[in-house]
Amino acid sequence: MSTKLEERQKQRQDEIITAARRCFRASGFHAASMSQIASEAKLSVGQIYRYFSNKDAIIEEMIRRIIDSRIEGMQDKTVVEGMPQALAWRKTINADDDALMLEMSAEATRNPQVAAMLTAAEARMFTNACAHLKKQFPHLSDEHVRCCVEITAVMIEGTIYRRLTPLKVPSEQLEPIYQNILNMLFSAK
């Protein structure tokens, strides 16, 4: 396969994913059909099917990219630095990614295919987070590392979810409390 063709195919794939993201954001999971995605990407439905065999394949690739970007975003940070601020100030790397994951999660409650994709994505994220944490805290047992990842994941997901409604506490007051929680987690055996 020529490099130019590969590049062209990669670019088309990107355009389709971008269009799909816009459709899901604008109209939700069910209202976004293959033909709507094609029209948004300014391609024919036939062209879309050359790259993705169905809507599930588009969703799978979209989730894969979101998880890749979350894993990448994790790499340049230590866990304790930055995390209390991120939680207290409800910071996000990408609000659109968060909204799309929320959409996929709502769909997962009724759609086993999407539930399986989320399960696989979350397992990949979890494994990466454990490895990342273990590097920073080599003295922690593997078991405790997994508990730390679970609890920080709970706090991150809960914070993302609660970003939908206004924060009722000054972030300055929350930050030291989150700092204490994380210190306690990572100072354990």
Next chain:
Amino acid sequence: MSTKLEERQKQRQDEIITAARRCFRASGFHAASMSQIASEAKLSVGQIYRYFSNKDAIIEEMIRRIIDSRIEGMQDKTVVEGMPQALAWRKTINADDDALMLEMSAEATRNPQVAAMLTAAEARMFTNACAHLKKQFPHLSDEHVRCCVEITAVMIEGTIYRRLTPLKVPSEQLEPIYQNILNMLFSAK
């Protein structure tokens, strides 16, 4: 208004909400229309409009009932008792309510009406939780009580969200860690 008529109206309202919940669970926010809800409730669309002026009014009543039930569920428990287990074992009061709230939250990212309903519902829940906590821990400052409610809400919402994918840590290991976090929260000034 006669009591019999009131009862009849209450019963009809219940039937419509039950039907709407089933529609939203089965097909998502957008796929559930007024006529689909009417058909699920075995009523005419005209009859539905006698009780609810539009789909938003049905959603508002549905959310109100979910929040009422969550507030009621909170009353019989102290916060520290039960909470670490609930988090570690990912217990829920009502999984259908959780899924419906997830559906409404996904919709709230694009729909200002639904976002406003969630904001009002969350504010009511937050105020109730603060009052409930203050009764149990009268020595805590109002400010700290609000921080505690925010952080426990983050942990509860995060746990609900993560229930969609399998837990990768034994609950027995998580429970004492959650217990420590809550002890730390509620022993502060």
